[in-house]
Amino acid sequence: MTECCTDCEVYELGALVKTIATFTDPDSTTAPVDPTTGNTLIDPDHVFLDVTAPNTATVTYEYLVDGNIHKTSTGIYYCNIDTTPGAGGWTYRWYATGNGQSAKRGAFQVTS
Numbered sequence: 001m002t003e004c005c006t007d008c009e010v011y012e013l014g015a016l017v018k019t020i021a022t023f024t025d026p027d028s029t030t031a032p033v034d035p036t037t038g039n040t041l042i043d044p045d046h047v048f049l050d051v052t053a054p055n056t057a058t059v060t061y062e063y064l065v066d067g068n069i070h071k072t073s074t075g076i077y078y079c080n081i082d083t084t085p086g087a088g089g090w091t092y093r094w095y096a097t098g099n100g101q102s103a104k105r106g107a108f109q110v111t112s
Contacts, residue, residue, distance in 0.1 A: 041075025045098025054088030
């Protein structure tokens with residue numbers, strides 16, 4: 001099994017792993033506001049998620065294109081990643097382009 005991190009969450013093979021991305025405007029504090037940062041929640045022009053399973057190519061999802069990314073509310077998006085493809089270290093990267101441009105990486109382990 002390939003490890004991608006030493007302190008990340010561990011899931012069983014076949015689990016759905018919910019990843020969440022929050023997009024904010026760091027220069028604004030008008031409603032709606034992210035309670036963690038105090039910044040205004042915004043919807044970026046384009047929202048993407050790259051997912052890399054162990055020993056596979058990266059798959060890119062785009063909001064409103066393939067149906068894998070869902071919007072909870074303004075500025076908050078999620079995707080349930082199916083871990084059936086394999087055990088080991090998984091990585092993901094949320095990113096937005098245009099208005100609200102930003103990026104965030106994450107990782108988790110899957111055991112069989």
